[in-house]
Amino acid sequence: MAPGFFREARQDTTLGGYPIAAGEWVFVLLLAVHRDPAVWGNDADEFHPDRWLGGFRPKPWAYRPFGTGPRACIGQAFALHEAKLLIASLVRDYDLTAHGELDVEENLTLRPANLKISFDPI
Ligand code: HEM
Known part of the structure; x- marks a missing residue:
């Protein structure tokens, strides 16, 4: 499993309120994305595969083990x-x-x- 993936900004933009200049890189840390208690609950740090039972489906942006977009895995x-x-x-x-x-x-x-x-x- 990959710990995350990088993306380079094509133009000046903002991400979560932070300014990102064209040419700057960001690293999407999947270890953090996949442990966000707001999405996964208070037991987000625990290995708990049963959480997928019962129709639980996180938003697509909250679960990206294979990356995203044209350069996804x-x-x-x-x-x-x-x-x-x-x-x-x-x-x-x-x-x-x-x-x-x-x-x-x-x-x-x-x-x-x-x-x-x-x-x-x-
Ligand atoms: C559980 C298994 C795997 C996981 C979790 C995984 C995850 C990832 C992730 C996160 C990326 C970066 C995507 C991005 O930047 O958006 C990636 C890229 C890539 N993966 Fe995987 N991968 C897996 C298995 C494989 C396998 C089996 C292959 C080949 C047979 C493969 C080939 C590649 C290649 C070639 C890229 C680069 C794609 C590009 O840059 O256009 N991966 N993978």
Whole structure:
């Protein structure tokens, strides 16, 4: 998962009330966008995938894991398809048990740390 994406202003503009001059860059920090309590609730910092159940759909600007616009991720459809196939295959064939607390390690991309999962064939 990418921590965010950059954009360069083509013309003088404002963003959230801040002046941005033509040629200046901004970094959209997805770590912050995806943890805004106004959108995600007071448990925004917690790994809580069940929040997607029950029809919860954030506004498009509040959830941009693949970026936005013409330079958005070209691998989005592939990545989502691959993830569904992989997860469906794993939960069909294995009992998964988590050991430890999920932490996030940031390099060029974000990845899970400290959490180990054991797979027991069903
Ligand atoms: C869960 C998996 C993935 C995530 C979360 C992800 C996320 C992103 C993000 C945030 C960007 C920046 C978009 C922007 O600036 O608006 C990006 C760009 C890009 N991604 Fe992904 N990506 C994923 C998988 C993939 C895969 C599987 C491929 C290739 C098969 C891929 C190829 C690219 C390329 C080539 C760009 C640059 C697009 C451009 O600048 O025009 N990504 N990705």
